[in-house]
Each structure stands twice: as structure tokens, then as C-alpha cells.
Amino acid sequence: MRQISNGHQPARRFVIAALALAGACFTLPTLAQEPIRIGAFLSVTGPASFLGDPELKTLEMYVDRINAEGGVIGRKLQLVAYDDAGDAEKARTFAKRLIEQDKVDVLVGGSTTGATMAAVPLAEQAGTPFISLAGAVVIVEPVKKWVFKTPHTDRMACEKIFVDMQARKLSKVALISGAGGFDKSMRAECLKVAPKYSVEVVADETYGANDTDMTAQLTKLKGSGAQAVLNAGFGQGPAIVTRNYRQVGLTLPLYQSHGVASREYIKLSGPAAEGVRLPAAALLVAELLPNNDAQKPVVVSYRKGYEDKFKSDVSTFGGHAYDGLMLAVQAIKTAGSTDKAKVRDALEATKGYVGTGGVVNMSATDHMGLDLSAFRMLEVKNGNWSLVK
Numbered sequence: 001m002r003q004i005s006n007g008h009q010p011a012r013r014f015v016i017a018a019l020a021l022a023g024a025c026f027t028l029p030t031l032a033q034e035p036i037r038i039g040a041f042l043s044v045t046g047p048a049s050f051l052g053d054p055e056l057k058t059l060e061m062y063v064d065r066i067n068a069e070g071g072v073i074g075r076k077l078q079l080v081a082y083d084d085a086g087d088a089e090k091a092r093t094f095a096k097r098l099i100e101q102d103k104v105d106v107l108v109g110g111s112t113t114g115a116t117m118a119a120v121p122l123a124e125q126a127g128t129p130f131i132s133l134a135g136a137v138v139i140v141e142p143v144k145k146w147v148f149k150t151p152h153t154d155r156m157a158c159e160k161i162f163v164d165m166q167a168r169k170l171s172k173v174a175l176i177s178g179a180g181g182f183d184k185s186m187r188a189e190c191l192k193v194a195p196k197y198s199v200e201v202v203a204d205e206t207y208g209a210n211d212t213d214m215t216a217q218l219t220k221l222k223g224s225g226a227q228a229v230l231n232a233g234f235g236q237g238p239a240i241v242t243r244n245y246r247q248v249g250l251t252l253p254l255y256q257s258h259g260v261a262s263r264e265y266i267k268l269s270g271p272a273a274e275g276v277r278l279p280a281a282a283l284l285v286a287e288l289l290p291n292n293d294a295q296k297p298v299v300v301s302y303r304k305g306y307e308d309k310f311k312s313d314v315s316t317f318g319g320h321a322y323d324g325l326m327l328a329v330q331a332i333k334t335a336g337s338t339d340k341a342k343v344r345d346a347l348e349a350t351k352g353y354v355g356t357g358g359v360v361n362m363s364a365t366d367h368m369g370l371d372l373s374a375f376r377m378l379e380v381k382n383g384n385w386s387l388v389k
Contacts, residue, residue: 035078036071036338038063038328039104041094041119042133043111046085047209047235050264051111054318055133056081057310059108062325072329073336080104084115091115092122099126105338106331108324110134111317113181120147129331129344131324133317135234135259136185140367148347148367150323150357151316152258152281152375154186154232155193160279160375161255162190162197164388165228170253174203174226176217176241178233182259186232202226207237214244221250228252234259239268246272253277258375262315266380277388279375283319283356285387294354302356319356327353327360 040059043052063079071077080102082094091110098104099122106129110116113136120139123130123146130147132139137153165173173194177187187204194201203224205217218241221229229252231241238260245254254276256265261280266273282289286299302322303314327350328343335342350369353360358374377388 033075035076036073036332037078037080037102037104037106038325039095039098039102039107040079040081040109041084041091041098041107041115042081042109043086043115044081044083046087048086048112050235050262050315051133051317052083052086054306054315055109055111055321058306058318058321059325061305061309062322066329072332077329081109084111086112086115088112088114088118092118095119095122099123099128104128105340106328106343107131108133108321108328113139113185116149117181120144123147127340127344129328129340129347131327131347133320133324135182137189138185143365143367146344148327148362150320150327150355150368152279152357152370153189153368154182154257155189156370156372156375157186157258157279158190158193158230158232159197159372160377161230161277162194162199163372164255164277164377165199165253166197168228168253170227171198172200172202172225172227174205174221174224174229175201176205176207176214176221176229176231176233178207178235178237179209180233180235182257183233183237186257186259190230190232207241209237211237212240214241215248218244218248218250222248226252228255230255232257236268239265242269242276243272258316261378262317263313263385264315266383266385271383273380274383275380277377277379280378280385281316281319281357281374282376283314283316284378284385285376288387294359295356298354299356316356323353323355323357323360326355 042055063077067076084091108131110132113134116132116134132149135151137155139149177183203221207214256278258280282295283299286303289296306314331343331346334346350362358370360369362369378385
């Protein structure tokens with residue numbers, strides 16, 4: 001069963017598993033076969049829909065597939081999902097509902113950092129395993145007992161970009177960032193780790209959530225002495241920055257964050273995106289990976305399944321949801337039950353899980369489990385992604 005609600009109207013219900021509930025007598029054997037409830041709050045509509053829409057589609061597709069194959073530990077999965085529309089307060093409300101009313105066994109969701117952080121205290125207090133799909137490092141640092149995440153962190157994005165700058169013998173960078181939670185966090189992380197890579201930040205500009213022209217800020221960067229520009233942001237802002245970047249005559253290397261790792265960014269930016277580099281998961285360049293890459297079978301299979309079913313381009317964001325669901329399923333199998341403490345312990349003990357984001361090795365001090373090698377440096381060439389060697 002799937003439930004989707006935006007908070008303003010009754011949830012729509014769709015049967016995705018043959019759970020013969022109508023008129024059933026709930027005998028003890030029936031209760032033993034209750035579904036495993038996967039709770040999700042996602043930004044399916046609103047400014048972050050480019051995250052939440054592929055995440056929801058992915059969860060639905062794989063819940064269907066897992067149920068068709070017999071479910072998990074002899075039980076069907078039931079997806080209960082709500083649309084927070086990118087609103088952190090709605091996310092908190094839905095997380096509370098999922099935990100207290102829907103009685104979910106695990107949470108897989110939180111499209112944005114803001115939505116995730118609004119739900120973290122609730123998951124921690126209730127003792128419900130929570131696998132976030134958002135990017136900021138604050139989600140898992142400091143480590144929170146019940147909270148895990150699948151995407152690479154903003155700090156890792158800064159580090160991957162600075163490693164690439166070093167390889168190109170670039171040591172001076174200008175920052176431009178948005179006003180969102182992810183943007184602010186990544187900006188702060190880039191400022192923090194730049195000295196480690198002998199990179200000097202020579203300019204630091206920001207733009208608002210509703211800004212539609214960043215030429216003033218970019219003109220300032222043009223005269224800063226920078227050798228490259230890094231845009232810490234996601235959503236519509238980076239595409240505007242990219243178009244304005246060319247309009248003001250900037251020819252320096254431009255880096256974007258993994259927050260725009262989808263073809264939608266290229267479409268919105270147009271020809272101006274040519275030459276832009278960003279760190280991203282292997283999923284975007286699945287077919288370009290060497291055959292001996294451990295991730296290739298996983299990302300090729302996910303990409304084909306998603307694009308065949310939905311007739312739209314795959315994005316790393318849907319991949320985050322795939323990894324979140326599969327990590328939850330693997331933990332439930334390992335625990336042999338939906339006992340929350342056992343599932344949490346199994347998540348924390350994850351070793352060698354090969355997903356769309358990389359090879360995951362978690363521990364008591366690392367609730368993400370990815371290192372810098374999980375990131376690939378991509379460049380836009382001829383209107384498509386290419387793999388930087």
C-alpha cells in the first residue's frame with residue numbers, strides 16, 4: 001500500500017501488494033504476516049521536486065519489485081510516503097505522523113537537509129532507524145545513534161573539487177553560494193577544508209533563493225584574481241549562475257556541487273554548461289565505467305530499470321533512494337526481524353554494500369560509509385556528462 005499526502009487533502013491510497021485486508025479476521029497468523037512499513041517524507045512537489053520526484057518513483061518501483069519476488073523475511077513491504085513540498089515544518093509533521101500513527105519500521109527519506117534535520121530529533125527520540133537522502137555533513141556529524149545517510153557529503157564535494165583543482169594547478173578559487181541549508185553548509189565546509197589542499201578563497205559571494213540574475217555577484221568574482229569559481233548550491237540557482245557566468249564573459253573553470261547531478265541541470269543551463277565540472281556518483285556515467293568497476297552492474301541495472309519504466313533521465317537523487325531502501329532491506333534481513341534496535345545495529349555494521357553511490361562501509365563513527373573514491377569527477381561535454389580521467 002502506498003500513501004501520498006501533501007498535508008492539505010486526504011491521503012490517496014494505492015494497492016501495491018496483494019494484502020487481503022478487506023473483511024479479514026486478524027487472527028494471530030495474520031498478524032505475524034503484517035507488512036514491513038517503510039516510511040518516507042519527500043519533496044515530490046515544490047522547489048526541490050527534482051530530488052523528491054525520482055526518489056518516490058524509485059521507492060515505488062523497488063517496493064513493487066521486492067514484493068513480486070516474495071518480500072523480505074517472508075513479509076511484504078508497505079510504502080507510506082508523504083509530500084513535504086520542500087517545507088521543513090511539513091517534513092517534521094509527516095515524520096511525526098509516520099512514527100507515531102503509521103508505526104513505520106524504518107524511515108527512508110528527507111530529500112533536503114532542512115527536511116532531514118527537522119526530523120532527526122523525532123527519530124532519535126522514538127528510536128526509529130532513519131536513512132536520510134540529503135547531502136549536508138551535519139546529518140551524520142556528530143554521529144547520531146539512529147540516523148544514517150546515503151549521499152556523499154558536501155565536505156566530500158569540496159575536497160573532490162579541490163583535488164581536481166590541484167591536478168589542474170589551480171590554487172585560487174572564488175565561491176558563490178545560495179541561501180539554502182545545503183548551500184550554506186557546503187560553503188562553510190569548502191572554507192574549512194580549502195587550506196588542507198593549499199587552495200586560497202579569494203572571493204565569497206551569495207545569492208537569494210528567489211534571485212533570477214547573479215551577474216552583479218559574478219562581475220565581482222571576475223575581478224577577484226580567482227583561477228576557478230565554485231558554486232555551492234542546488235536547485236534552479238546553479239543553472240542561473242552558469243548562464244550568467246558566460247554572459248559576463250567569465251572563462252575560468254566553473255565547478256558545481258553534486259546537488260545538480262542530473263541532466264536537468266544541463267537542460268536548464270543550455271550551452272553555457274559546456275566545460276562545467278562537478279563531483280557525482282557513478283550512476284550518471286554508468287555506461288562509461290570500465291567493466292571491472294564493482295559499481296557498474298548495479299548502476300547499469302538501476303539506470304535501465306528507471307529509464308525504461310518512467311521514460312525519463314536517471315538522476316543520482318533517485319539512486320540515493322535506491323541505496324536507502326536496499327540498505328534498510330539488507331539490515332532487516334540481517335536482523336531477521338523489524339526490531340528497531342537490531343535493524344539499527346545491522347545498519348551500523350554494514351560492510352561492502354555496493355550501491356549507486358559507492359561501496360558502503362559503515363561503523364559506529366561513520367553513518368554514511370563512503371570515502372572520496374566514491375565520487376567521480378564529471379565534465380559536461382557536447383551537452384552530456386563525461387568522465388574526467
